[in-house]
Amino acid sequence: MTPGGGPGGAPGVPAGLDDWPGRELSDEELDVAYNVRRKAGPDLFARHMERYRAESDAAVDGLPGRPGVVYDEASGERLDVWGADGSGPRPAFVWIHGGYWMALSRHDSANMARMLHAEGVATVVPDYTLAPEATLEEIVRQVRASVAWVYRHGREHGLDPDRIVVGGSSAGGHLTGMTMVDGWQAGLGLPADVVKAALPMSGLFDLRPLTRVYVNQYVHLDVPRAAALSPALLPASRRVPAVFVSPEHDGLGFLDQSRRFQAHWGNGELLAVEGRDHFDVVLDLGDPDTSASRALLALIRAL
Template sequence: MSNIKHNRLRYQELDLNTLEKAYSPSSCIDDIGVYIKQYIDLSDKAKKSAIEQGKLISNIQYGSNPDEVLDLFMPFKAAPQKRKLQVYIHGGYWQELSKDESCFAATNFQNSGYHFAVINYSLAPKASLTEIVEQNRQALIFLYQHADEYGYDKNEIYLSGSSAGGHLAMMMALTDWSKYIETEQNIVKGICAVSGIYDLTPIAQTYINEPLQLTEKEIANYSPLLFDTEKLSVPLREKEIIKHCAFIMAYGDTETSEFKCQTSAMIHHLTGQKIKVTQAEIAQRNHFNVILDLADAESWLSQQIFQQMKRYLN
């Protein structure tokens, strides 16, 4: 594991073939199916364990769309006085996967006394990126408003996400929640964003955009790296919001240079605002298995999240 160093994105210097390879994480591995099977097998195991102990509430509807559901895993052991919730947002380039193969880390958090939720959302081309971002916001609002019902503290909600899920987690951290509900605080107290995309500009130039059909407005509104350096988006209030959120950012050492640069540039952007970021390049991990470290209580990623959740940020 090594510290991440800032490198600028190079997509403007790349021809189309090179660009598409740079934003194809599977170009660094032999068979993506191996890792998808791990997601499925570990998730099935986690669900079976939770069901056997009566600690899983499946398909909770957070919106009217059939895709707008989430699974909530309850802690296995006695929790502290203020119970905490870790929410996972899956990746898949906003067009693949679902909650069903994305709960592989549930048991790890349940064993540590935490609630664990996995959000399902509509996928492109069925949904635009605007709709996907809003669905995730509505899921978090639901979890915030129903905290007492499910037994965790609404002021102790943390997020993790991989790839597109890392992007969505960052968007949640940068949301002005006062536009949606009566609150003056950031309802997200910490995020762990792994191998995320934070500037959508190069995505719009590749085959990845075929189902997404990103608009110029979406690229500007949903690219955290394009937010104004001084204001960090308009209104200025959003600059204050992220000061009340802790950040962990990481990627695997076997990833394309552009994926690494996306994270390092986002870290540089945040630290430029005097915001502390815990960061690492994780050895012997690729874009797909680095997030599986969330299922291992002894991994660096898990340990950092547990430390993050032990801190209460006002």
């Protein structure tokens, strides 16, 4: 869908899509709905970030892998492959980190690698150039290029290019959504079904509300660009199986976005996770007995 004003629509809003999430809220209310770092508070947020790095380090310690592979020559960005042990091509779970497109890295984002290795699955964790150094369009291009790398070069690293599942949290959930939609695969020489399933956690699927909150100081979106970068507004003729993970204590904006996009997608489950917030739900992927891990493994085993 191409952004642009429509008859009777607000300037810069696609025709027929005026009722976007949070349109009726004030800027202050939107900031509350989408500022999950403030919701957590500085002490809890810092503890979450410490756990991200510590649990990722522990998960990959001694694990077979190939870290630091350049997947995109244009940007020089790298990815890590974990848990491919030479026993044959393994399904590849491509995990895209969050951080509102402006924080975190692959080094904070591999906490699921050991659990998946034990289940016969490899983990691929790409970096991408952070905002504001890169535009959001460039970040999307890089993430899609990481999927293309897995498809083209995965077999050399013990990955099965025909069993690629993409997941991500928060901004990574948005980027996951941008691999689920149509219109990009052919340009990279990929089959339309290159992504076989998806696990967005606390994702952002309609970016228009973010033009009015603090994060826009870094991503610099206007409404037409936000619409063009919104999975909920883009064509998707093939609705891949998906689980939309929605933690109980997430920000209200993220809860609303997951609910709306799951209903729009139509081929997936909304998984409500009790007792978890926007940040610690990611850490559940390190434990095979959590609902998030069971959902991910079910997606992979169904391929």
